[in-house]
Amino acid sequence: MTSAADAARATAARPAARRRAARRSPWRRVLTKLPFWLLIALIFVYALFPFYWALRSAFTPEADLFTRPLRYFPANPTLDNFREALSTSFFQRALINSTIVAGSVTLVSLAIGSLAAYALGRFRFRGRSMVLYLMLSMTIFPQIAILGALYTMVNDFHLYDRLGALVFSYLIFTLPFTVWVLTSFMRALPGDLEEAAYVDGATPLQVFYKVLLPLIAPGLVTTGLLAFIAAWNEYLYALSFVQTPQHYTVPLAITSFVGKSGSAFQVPWGQIMAATVVVTLPLITATLVLQRRILAGLTAGAVKG
Amino acid sequence: MGSLATPAPIRRRRRTKLQRRQTRLAWLLLVPALAAVAFVAIYPLGKTVYQSFTNQEFLAGIEPTRWVGLDNYRDLWHDSIFRDSVWTTVKFTLITVAFEFVLGLVIALVVNSSFKGRGVMRAVMLVPWAIPTVVAAQMWKWMLDDVFGVVNDLGVRSHVLSHSRAWISDPSTSLASVCAVDIWKTTPFVALLLLAGLQVIPRDLYEAADVDGASKLRQFWKITLPLLQPAILVTLIFRTLDALRVFDVFYVFFGSRPDTQTMAIYDQSTIVGDGHVGYGAAVSVAIFLIISLFVVIYVTFMRVNEER
Numbered sequence: 223m224t225s226a227a228d229a230a231r232a233t234a235a236r237p238a239a240r241r242r243a244a245r246r247s248p249w250r251r252v253l254t255k256l257p258f259w260l261l262i263a264l265i266f267v268y269a270l271f272p273f274y275w276a277l278r279s280a281f282t283p284e285a286d287l288f289t290r291p292l293r294y295f296p297a298n299p300t301l302d303n304f305r306e307a308l309s310t311s312f313f314q315r316a317l318i319n320s321t322i323v324a325g326s327v328t329l330v331s332l333a334i335g336s337l338a339a340y341a342l343g344r345f346r347f348r349g350r351s352m353v354l355y356l357m358l359s360m361t362i363f364p365q366i367a368i369l370g371a372l373y374t375m376v377n378d379f380h381l382y383d384r385l386g387a388l389v390f391s392y393l394i395f396t397l398p399f400t401v402w403v404l405t406s407f408m409r410a411l412p413g414d415l416e417e418a419a420y421v422d423g424a425t426p427l428q429v430f431y432k433v434l435l436p437l438i439a440p441g442l443v444t445t446g447l448l449a450f451i452a453a454w455n456e457y458l459y460a461l462s463f464v465q466t467p468q469h470y471t472v473p474l475a476i477t478s479f480v481g482k483s484g485s486a487f488q489v490p491w492g493q494i495m496a497a498t499v500v501v502t503l504p505l506i507t508a509t510l511v512l513q514r515r516i517l518a519g520l521t522a523g524a525v526k527g
Numbered sequence: 528m529g530s531l532a533t534p535a536p537i538r539r540r541r542r543t544k545l546q547r548r549q550t551r552l553a554w555l556l557l558v559p560a561l562a563a564v565a566f567v568a569i570y571p572l573g574k575t576v577y578q579s580f581t582n583q584e585f586l587a588g589i590e591p592t593r594w595v596g597l598d599n600y601r602d603l604w605h606d607s608i609f610r611d612s613v614w615t616t617v618k619f620t621l622i623t624v625a626f627e628f629v630l631g632l633v634i635a636l637v638v639n640s641s642f643k644g645r646g647v648m649r650a651v652m653l654v655p656w657a658i659p660t661v662v663a664a665q666m667w668k669w670m671l672d673d674v675f676g677v678v679n680d681l682g683v684r685s686h687v688l689s690h691s692r693a694w695i696s697d698p699s700t701s702l703a704s705v706c707a708v709d710i711w712k713t714t715p716f717v718a719l720l721l722l723a724g725l726q727v728i729p730r731d732l733y734e735a736a737d738v739d740g741a742s743k744l745r746q747f748w749k750i751t752l753p754l755l756q757p758a759i760l761v762t763l764i765f766r767t768l769d770a771l772r773v774f775d776v777f778y779v780f781f782g783s784r785p786d787t788q789t790m791a792i793y794d795q796s797t798i799v800g801d802g803h804v805g806y807g808a809a810v811s812v813a814i815f816l817i818i819s820l821f822v823v824i825y826v827t828f829m830r831v832n833e834e835r
Contacts, residue, residue, distance in 0.1 A: 261637055262648070269651050269715060272666045275677055279669065292680045338560035347550040353557060360568055362765070362822070364772040366791040367815040370578055370798045370808045371571035373585070394567045401560055426552055455659035457775045458791070462799045473661035477779055491669045498665060502658045509657040513650050517719060 273502075279495040280304065287492050303496035307479070312467035313497055316475035323385050323471060324453035327392040328446050335400030336442065340430050342401070343408025344416065354405065360398035365458060368394070376463050387463040388471065392456060396449040403448070407441030408434065444515040447508060454505070472501050572815075578808035585802030592805070599809035608785060609810060612793040613817065618702060619777075619789065620770040623709045627766060628759075630710070631717030636751075638718065639725045649722075652715035660712065664779035667708040671695055695780055701787050705776050713769075717762055724758025725751070764825045771818050790814045 279287060280303050282296040307313055341347075342354055372391050381387035411434065419429045435442075457473040464470060470478065479494050509516060579599055583592045603609055638648050655663065670677050673693035682688035694704040728751065736746045774791040781787045783796040794814060798807035 258637070258640075258642075261633075262642075262644075265634055265637065265648070266651060268711070269655060272663070272670060272711065273654070275670055276666050288675055290675065290680075292675065292677060334559040334563055337556045341553040341556035345549050345553040347546075347553045350553070353561070356564070357560075360564060362768050363568060364768070364791075364814060364818050366772055366774065366794055367811045367818075368568065368571035368575050369795060370804050370811055371574035372567075373798055374578075374583075374804060375571065375574070377585075390567065393563055397560065397563055397567075451657060455661070457659070457661050457778070458795065461778070462795060473659050473775075476659070476661055476665055491672075491675075494665055495669065498662050502662055505657045505659075506654055509653050510650050513653055516653065517649070517723070 276495045276498050276502075279492060280499045282492060284490070284492045288488075303492040304500070306490075307493045307496040307500065310475075310479070310493070312470050312478065313475045315468050316470045316472045317501070319385055319469060320454055320472040323388045323392065324450045326389050327396050327453045328450045330389070331393065331396040331400040331449050332404075332442060332446055335397060335404050335445070336435065336438075337430075338401045339404035339408045340434060342405040343411075344434070354402075357398045357401045357405075360394070361402055363394065363398075365394060369458070369462060372459070373462060382463060383465045383469055385464075385469060388453075388456075388460060391459045391463065392453045395456075396453055399452070400445050400449055403445045404438065404441060407438045407445075411437055440515055444512065444518065447512060447516065451505060451509075476501065575808045575811050578805055579812045581805045581808075583805040583808075585798075585804050595805070599806050600813075602806065603809050603813060608788070609790075609793055609813075611786070612788040612790045615702070615787060616771060616773065616789045616791075619706060619709075619773060620767060622702075622706045623713070623770050624763065624766050626706070626710045627714045627717045628763065630714045631721055631762075634714065634718035635721035635725055636747075638722055649719070652719055654715075655712045656716040656719075658712075660775040661779055663712045664708055664776045667704070667711070668695065668780060671704055671707075698786060701781065705780055705787075708776050708780075709770070709773070713766065717766060720762045720765075721755065721758055724755050724762075727758075728754045760825065760829055764822070767821055767825070768818060771821065772814070790817070 278294070278296055281299040281301075282293070283298055283300045283302060286293065286296070286298065338353075338357075342350060342357075376382050376387045376391070379387075379390075381390065415433055415437070416429055419433050424432070454471075455473065456471075460471045460474050464474065467475075467478065476494065476497055479490050479497065580594055580596060581592050582590065582595045582598070584590060634652070638645060638652075671679075671694040673679065673691055673696070676691075676694075678694065679688065679691040683691060692700065694700045732750050732754075733746055736750060741749070772791050773789050774795065777787060777789050777792055783792055783800065788796075790810070791814070794807055794810040797803050797810055801807075
C-alpha cells in the first residue's frame with residue numbers, strides 16, 4: 223500500500239531531480255555518488271562477510287583450517303565437514319528435536335492465539351484494552367525472571383530432560399507475541415464481510431473459521447514463522463531443562479561439538495561451521511522468501527505498538 | 528459500525544442484548560490464551576517471588592525449605608559477584624544500544640534513499656536477524672580465534688595490529704568482542720525498524736524544505752529526527768530490554784567465567800548449576816526490578832515528550 227504511494231511520489235519527484243542532476247557536471251555526479259555506493263558496499267560486506275567465512279570454513283578441509291597463512295578461498299573444497307557434522311548422532315537428533323519443539327509451540331500458539339485475536343480484534347467489550355496491555359507486557363517479559371519457578375515446575379511435572387518442558391516453557395514468549403500481532407491483523411480487516419455473514423445467519427464461530435481465518439492466512443504464516451524462529455533459536459531454557467545429548471535442540475548441539483580425539487584443545491571448527499550452515503540455510507531461505515510479510519509483522523509488533 | 532437503518536428503540540434494546548452476548552463470547556474465546564499465560568507466566572512469577580523469601584534448595588534433603596524473610600535480599604545486597612554482573616550487563620547494554628542505534632540510523636537513511644538494489648539490501652539486512660544468536664556467536668568465536676582467526680589475520684596483514692590478540696580471553700577486549708557480535712547481529716534489525724518509521728514521513732515535507740532552500744543537514748535535524756522520534760523510542764526500548772537480559776552470546780563466549788558474567792548468567796548458574804533455588808529467585812526478582820526501572824524511565828520520558 224505505502225510502496226505504491228511511494229512509487230507515485232517518486233515518479234512525481236523525478237523530473238526535478240533529473241533537472242538538478244543535469245545541471246551538475248558528470249564528474250561531480252560521480253564524486254557525489256561514490257561515497258554513497260561505497261557505503262552501500264561496506265554495509266553489504268559487513269552484513270555478509272561472517273556468512274562467507276562460515277561457508278569458506280565449512281568447505282575447507284580440517285588440516286587447511288589450522289595452517290597459516292590463512293587462505294581466503296578453499297583451495298581443496300571438501301564436503302567432509304558436512305558429512306561428519308551430519309553423521310554426529312546428537313546433531314541429527316537436534317534437527318528433529320528442534321523441529322518438533324518449534325513446530326508444536328508454533329501450532330499451539332497459533333490455535334490459541336487466533337481465538338484470542340478474534341476476541342480482541344473484532345469485539346468491543348470491557349476489559350479488552352486491559353487484556354491487550356497484559357499481552358504486550360508479556361512480550362517484553364524477561365524469561366530469566368521466572369527460570370527458578372519454571373525449573374521447579376518442570377521437575378514437579380516430571381518433564382525435566384524432556385522436550386515437553388520446552389514446548390511448555392516456550393509458550394511464554396511465543397503466545398503473547400502471536401496474540402498481539404494477530405490482533406493487529408484482525409483489526410485491519412474490513413467489517414462488511416462479517417456483517418454480511420451474520421445477516422446470512424452464520425454463528426460467530428462460523429464467521430471466525432469460514433470468513434476471518436482465510437482472510438488473515440498471510441498473517442498466520444508470518445506470525446507462525448516468527449514464532450517458529452524464536453523457538454528454534456532459544457537457548458536459555460533449553461540449556462536449563464535438557465541434559466542428555468539425545469534431547470538437545472539445535473543451539474545446544476551447535477555448542478557441543480568435540481574434536482575427534484575428544485580433547486577440548488582442538489575445537490572442530492570445520493564441523494561446527496558446517497553445522498552452522500546447515501541450520502541457518504532453511505531460516506535464511508524462509509526469511510528471504512517471506513521478507514515482505516516478515517517486515518510487516520515485525521513492524522506491526524514493534525513500531526505501531 | 529451500527530449504521531443499520533432500524534428504528535431507534537429497537538436498535539438500542541437489541542444492541543445491549545447483542546453486546547452482552549458478544550462480551551460473553553469474547554471472554555470465552557480468551558479463556559485458553561489467558562489460562563496459558565496465567566500458567567506459564569503469572570503463576571511462575573508469583574512462585575518466584577515466594578521462593579525468594581525461602582532458602583529452597585533444588586536437591587531435597589540438604590536442608591528443609593523454610594521461610595527466611597529478607598535474608599536472600601540482604602545477602603544479595605552484599606554479593607559482589609552479583610554487583611559485577613549487573614555492571615557488566617549495564618556496560619554491555621549502553622555500548623550495544625548506542626552503536627546499534629547510530630549505525631542503524633545511518634543504514635536506514637542510506638537504504639531509505641531510492642536506488643537500484645534497495646530490495647536486495649533490505650533482504651540482506653534481515654539475514655543476521657534470522658539466525659540463532661548461538662550460531663552467530665559461534666561464527667564470531669571462530670573469526671576471533673587467537674591463532675587461526677580471520678580478524679587477527681586481516682588486522683596483521685593490514686598492519687592495524689602489530690601481533691595477533693586473544694580477543695575473547697583477554698579481559699581488556701572480552702567485553703568488546705561480545706559487543707561486536709551483538710552489534711553485528713542486531714544493527715540491521717534496528718535499521719529495519721527505523722526504516723519503517725522513515726517511510727511514514729511524508730515526502731512533501733522534504734520537497735517544501737527543498738523549495739525553501741533548507742540544507743540536507745538542516746532537513747535531517749528539523750524534519751527527519753523529530754518525526755522519527757516515536758519509532759526511535761520504541762526501538763530503543765525494545766533493544767534495551769533485550770540487551771539487559773542478554774545470555775546467549777556471553778555464555779557461548781565465556782561459559783560462566785566470573786569476570787564476564789551477565790545478570791542472567793549469574794542467575795542461571797545459581798539456580799541450575801548450584802541448585803540454590805531460593806537465592807536464585809531473589810536474583811530473578813532483582814533482575815525483574817532493574818529491567819522494570821528502565822521501562823519506567825522510558826515510559827515517563829515518552830509521556831513527557833507527548834505532553835510537550
